[in-house]
Amino acid sequence: MTDSIPGSIARVRPAVDEAIRAAVKELDSHLALIASYQMGWCEADGSPTAQSGKGIRPTLVALSGEAVGATVEQVASAAAAVELVHNFSLLHDDVMDDDLERRHRPTGWAVFGKSQAILAGSAMLTAAIGLLSDQRAVRCLLEATQRLIAGQSADLRLEVAAHPQLSECLEMEAGKTAALLACSTSIGALTGGGSPETVAALELFGHEVGMAFQLVDDVLGITGAAEVTGKSSSDIRSGKRSAPVVAALNAGGAESRALAHALARGVPEDEDEVAARTELVIAAGGVSWTVAEADRRLQAALHQLEGADIAPGPRVELRALAEYVVHRTS
Amino acid sequence: MTDSIPGSIARVRPAVDEAIRAAVKELDSHLALIASYQMGWCEADGSPTAQSGKGIRPTLVALSGEAVGATVEQVASAAAAVELVHNFSLLHDDVMDDDLERRHRPTGWAVFGKSQAILAGSAMLTAAIGLLSDQRAVRCLLEATQRLIAGQSADLRLEVAAHPQLSECLEMEAGKTAALLACSTSIGALTGGGSPETVAALELFGHEVGMAFQLVDDVLGITGAAEVTGKSSSDIRSGKRSAPVVAALNAGGAESRALAHALARGVPEDEDEVAARTELVIAAGGVSWTVAEADRRLQAALHQLEGADIAPGPRVELRALAEYVVHRTS
Numbered sequence: 001m002t003d004s005i006p007g008s009i010a011r012v013r014p015a016v017d018e019a020i021r022a023a024v025k026e027l028d029s030h031l032a033l034i035a036s037y038q039m040g041w042c043e044a045d046g047s048p049t050a051q052s053g054k055g056i057r058p059t060l061v062a063l064s065g066e067a068v069g070a071t072v073e074q075v076a077s078a079a080a081a082v083e084l085v086h087n088f089s090l091l092h093d094d095v096m097d098d099d100l101e102r103r104h105r106p107t108g109w110a111v112f113g114k115s116q117a118i119l120a121g122s123a124m125l126t127a128a129i130g131l132l133s134d135q136r137a138v139r140c141l142l143e144a145t146q147r148l149i150a151g152q153s154a155d156l157r158l159e160v161a162a163h164p165q166l167s168e169c170l171e172m173e174a175g176k177t178a179a180l181l182a183c184s185t186s187i188g189a190l191t192g193g194g195s196p197e198t199v200a201a202l203e204l205f206g207h208e209v210g211m212a213f214q215l216v217d218d219v220l221g222i223t224g225a226a227e228v229t230g231k232s233s234s235d236i237r238s239g240k241r242s243a244p245v246v247a248a249l250n251a252g253g254a255e256s257r258a259l260a261h262a263l264a265r266g267v268p269e270d271e272d273e274v275a276a277r278t279e280l281v282i283a284a285g286g287v288s289w290t291v292a293e294a295d296r297r298l299q300a301a302l303h304q305l306e307g308a309d310i311a312p313g314p315r316v317e318l319r320a321l322a323e324y325v326v327h328r329t330s
Numbered sequence: 331m332t333d334s335i336p337g338s339i340a341r342v343r344p345a346v347d348e349a350i351r352a353a354v355k356e357l358d359s360h361l362a363l364i365a366s367y368q369m370g371w372c373e374a375d376g377s378p379t380a381q382s383g384k385g386i387r388p389t390l391v392a393l394s395g396e397a398v399g400a401t402v403e404q405v406a407s408a409a410a411a412v413e414l415v416h417n418f419s420l421l422h423d424d425v426m427d428d429d430l431e432r433r434h435r436p437t438g439w440a441v442f443g444k445s446q447a448i449l450a451g452s453a454m455l456t457a458a459i460g461l462l463s464d465q466r467a468v469r470c471l472l473e474a475t476q477r478l479i480a481g482q483s484a485d486l487r488l489e490v491a492a493h494p495q496l497s498e499c500l501e502m503e504a505g506k507t508a509a510l511l512a513c514s515t516s517i518g519a520l521t522g523g524g525s526p527e528t529v530a531a532l533e534l535f536g537h538e539v540g541m542a543f544q545l546v547d548d549v550l551g552i553t554g555a556a557e558v559t560g561k562s563s564s565d566i567r568s569g570k571r572s573a574p575v576v577a578a579l580n581a582g583g584a585e586s587r588a589l590a591h592a593l594a595r596g597v598p599e600d601e602d603e604v605a606a607r608t609e610l611v612i613a614a615g616g617v618s619w620t621v622a623e624a625d626r627r628l629q630a631a632l633h634q635l636e637g638a639d640i641a642p643g644p645r646v647e648l649r650a651l652a653e654y655v656v657h658r659t660s
Contacts, residue, residue: 092448092449096445118422119426125452142459145456146457149452153360
């Protein structure tokens with residue numbers, strides 16, 4: 001099932017983009033070019049284009065702000081800050097993972113070199129914090145950033161783990177993805193003036209949506225074709241210990257053991273081996289477990305949303321966004 | 331001439347170290363290990379050692395706080411934040427420059443790998459900002475960090491510049507080094523409760539000391555032996571367009587033209603070529619110009635210090651620190 005892109009994403013984009021563009025304009029001109037390229041606003045030579053990311057995080061910030069009675073404009077800086085942190089992490093992760101393609105284009109480092117990409121990412125992180133004036137919002141973003149960084153660190157260490165546990169994998173994914181989505185909803189509600197109870201409920205909603213988001217990403221990393229996801233490599237090819245792989249490894253049975261043997265040989269040597277390992281992950285039940293877990297997380301998110309004391313319009317839009325995240329195909 | 335290490339450095343270290351250690355302890359355990367190694371507190375296996383950096387920046391923060399009547403403890407968080415940002419930049423710069431050695435030890439990435447070093451650096455930057463509670467201090471540190479990042483970006487771009495200008499080089503050095511030293515003195519005075527005039531005077535003092543510091547570093551990068559500086563490579567070997575090189579290139583005359591020809595061939599192929607280029611930089615007057623400029627900056631710094639309305643004890647110690655920075659040999 002494929003849901004169409006929720007209307008809220010396009011509705012909040014102009015205000016958020018304006019805030020990000022203002023922040024990027026303050027950067028050193030070469031780093032601003034790299035940041036603009038990373039944001040999908042321009043080509044490598046600076047000529048304008050429009051190939052932005054989905055914008056799920058800033059939309060979560062904006063809807064969470066609206067959910068507690070604020071306008072999109074009132075929380076646009078916080079939304080921009082979260083999106084900048086997200087793009088800082090993408091830019092750096094692509095360097096670390098040696099990924100050549102993202103969103104159907106060469107990655108930032110592939111165009112501008114690794115050193116300049118690292119610098120531009122750090123500049124985006126620094127600029128993100130500069131967008132915030134509320135001390136609680138700063139703290140929220142800094143904590144999420146630390147969890148994001150720790151999650152990526154754990155992800156790389158898990159790649160060489162002999163016996164990765166599902167709990168380790170899910171904790172890594174909580175850091176890598178769910179932390180910034182939980183920050184998106186809580187910083188939106190916080191900046192929008194919500195009560196501590198509502199901030200907490202929306203934070204949990206964001207966390208569960210984030211887990212579902214990453215689990216769906218993991219499934220697409222196994223089964224999705226590059227022409228749809230816009231990423232050049234499958235998680236099997238790069239040796240990632242994503243949830244489907246770890247679930248398959250811990251499932252027991254012949255396919256599970258065969259997969260463990262294959263992974264012990266290191267990254268796949270050719271496309272046949274990629275295909276064979278992909279089949280083993282599926283046959284051992286890794287993909288079906290992950291799909292079910294993503295749905296369980298979605299239900300937990302929607303349960304939080306139902307219990308939250310928020311405005312009805314944003315509640316409907318937050319639900320639509322959460323469902324889109326789980327049912328997307330790229 | 332070699333000045334002995336100013337006593338203020340050892341005096342402020344315990345309070346600053348305590349604040350940094352508390353912040354590092356909050357990091358993911360693997361990233362905390364890398365940060366601790368980078369800070370010089372432990373070996374790669376976590377066993378304790380003591381090989382810290384000089385600690386010039388946190389000492390500038392502490393003395394600037396004392397200069398306006400605060401205690402070291404009152405500005406220790408700000409000092410720790412500045413030192414963390416400095417070490418974030420060292421960790422990342424060593425990755426970008428492929429440097430293998432710093433402070434007589436393998437660099438962070440050489441021990442823990444580039445990806446984990448990048449992550450630990452970002453975690454240190456994020457932790458630094460979390461140490462500050464005053465919004466003005468946050469802004470001061472964020473701005474200095476942006477200038478630091480832009481300076482490193484310019485440094486790397488200058489390496490491949492055909493005709494680097496001295497003004498470009500000095501602007502790059504202002505970002506790469508002087509910005510964080512100017513932030514050290516201004517954040518100390520700011521956090522210590524100094525008047526806007528005193529904050530401004532100490533900021534200018536820090537800026538000039540920072541320029542002198544970098545210019546002396548540049549001279550040591552040409553003439554200093556690795557066993558003294560603790561760095562594995564001379565700036566000639568790596569192709570850096572540091573001030574002595576750019577001054578020599580812009581000096582005119584036979585040696586200047588010979589140097590331009592040599593640099594146009596790319597990085598030196600062997601140690602003979604390193605020695606030959608080093609001789610050309612010296613013969614063209616690049617080193618003597620830089621030594622003189624460093625001293626001019628020191629005098630400008632001391633002039634600012636004389637004019638500032640600050641306590642006499644810290645004034646004497648700030649002067650001693652500035653003179654140490656310019657007269658050090660490593």
